[in-house]
Amino acid sequence: MKTTEHPRLTISAFLVFVLIQAMQFGPEYLSMSIKPIQWAGQDVWMSVLLCGLGFHVIIWMMYQVLNYSGTDLIHIHLQLFGRWAGGGLNLACVVYFLLVACFQLRLFIEVIQVWLFPDLTTWPLAAVLLLLVYYIVAGGFRVIVGICMFSMLRYITILALFFPAMYFHFNNLTPILDHSLREIFQGGKQLTFPYLGVEAILFCYTFVKSPETSQKWAHGANLLTTFSYLCILFFALLMFKPEQLSNEIWPQLTKYKFIHFPFIDRFEYIGAASQILWIIPITCFCLWVSSRIGRVMFAMRQASILPFLIAAVFAAVCLIPGRSRIEDVQALLTIVGNYLIFAYVPFLYLVVLIRTKGRRTA
Template sequence: MKPSPSERVTVSPYLVFILIHSMQLGLSYLSMTIKPIQWAGQDAWISVLLCGLSIHVIIWMMYGILNRNETDLIEIHHQFFGKWAGGALNFIFVVYFLLGSIYQMRLFIEIIQVWIFPDIRTWSLALVLLLLVYYIVAGGFRVILGICMLSLLQHCLSFSLVFAAAFFHFNNLFPILDHSMNNILKSAKEMTFPYFGVEMLFFCYMFIKNPKKSQKWAHIGNVITTMFYLVIILSILLLFKPEQLSTEIWPELSNYKFVRFPFIEHIEFIGVSSLIFALFPVVCLCLWASTRMMKHMFTIKQLAVLPIFLILVFIVVCLIPDRNGVEEVKSWLSKIGFYIIYMYIPFLYIVDIVRMKVRRAV
């Protein structure tokens, strides 16, 4: 079993809610409403609640696995499946987190290119951002979690809904339950993508003081995310009809068009720029987890792997040419994430239960 991290690099249990919320927030919520609303229309808000409830079950399963084994997923894979199969499973998570970093980075750059600087080169912005990411990740887990706290600043910009409220059409929410359960479930499946990120608990568990006490905070983090997403989808439903969303790429950013101040002409520039506070936590945690896995798989220094992964992310980000490329990456990431969250974690939970019963019987 790997030695536990020293106490000076661990964090208090209550900070887990920051970890969960910042990983789930990301930039995925900017376009999360389009497909769910196309499936379930005005009932799409029900999908948010169903997804939030399902993630609570997944968090409960994850803590069941982690608390019984008292180690992280890297070691659990080795214990359950052996060195080679366990290493292969760890490598899948490495690819998954790298793909997540690439998607978030390229999406942010695309938004900046569309809304603020149309002529900026992808490589130049990616280079600056990844240099900052290196500085943060090299500082260690506590520094990354400090950056995660900045993601809460995103909620301050929810004030834009006050300006948009005059244009709300509450009739858009009726009739309630007008769609079949099948369509609502399909809408819920499309809604799962913004909730991905809870799997980071598998790799941060050993860096939490008294980790068993952190479970309630993980659930609180998911509740906050669910409430945030519920407000977003209700605001979109009140502003748009389902057929209008076919022309929107990031409906959430449209709220800034309603904000008017006599001393600020383009408030959307501030809103779009602030998305960097949602970008850094996800990218930094993904790269930290992937380099940590490589450290234990190949017994090399984590900081030696980090520049290699940053160069890889930089190259792939620069090779994604347009919106179709971004959507392709999102499609792959969504499929892998769905299988990990809703199939692999329950499978691992069952394997752990069976393994414990067999050991007790012997």
């Protein structure tokens, strides 16, 4: 069954690049270098390439499922598993995306509390951010993609990491190929969470004009993410030794301390505040997906469901007390994301492949 949206609600295929890039490249990059480097050391670049290649395969599988079904994952669940089981899977997706939104918001607030305003309580900033998110999501999917496009300005702060080149220690990159395949694989496993976000296409497939042609843009976004993570991890290696990283919480923000301009001395303040460009697009999309699933499942308007979801996220963000609980949420999302990407998507692909062959032989 082919499902399409009204043309005025759809986006051009090339904007899938912007959407997936915004969803993949979240604020978790601030601490992503710690665990992979502790496992794979100076050979962590192989872990990045391994993880990036794995996600290219997953993107290909997702498009095989979507192109065959002609609709998004919400309706695919209902088609393959029926009303009750399919509905249960859709509700599980709602919980997952709401949890991602909670994590993104709480992580940003934690960064602001640590680096800028130590006495700031959680709920006022959470309320302001969620009001902004509500305004954006209420504007519809095209507005969210526009915010994703605007968020590409964040690459300016990434390029700023080239400025402390005088502090680089290139001997940290040697010896090459000094770690086992198991250590390199474990390093790649630690990178799964920063790569999550490609699942966005599963829920916005019908909002893309000629969605079959958007696959190359999805692969392009994953390729740019891989290159960006390579740069970030190389910078971390050049400035820190693995044993030093174990004492850092957000190595990327620490590196901003080495950047000085005549007109601004504390560049890390800009680096911390600019994380809003990372979290707002992801939070908006997560709440849009959750409200859209509610619309399909309960035949309600998204505008009616959205305030309840906003309230649930606000309560959850305020109930996450500090750094240890944020790490617990991240660990949970890492486990769920691993199963979603590397188990559930291949499972869907096999189910669709079997159905396709069954119809051909019938």
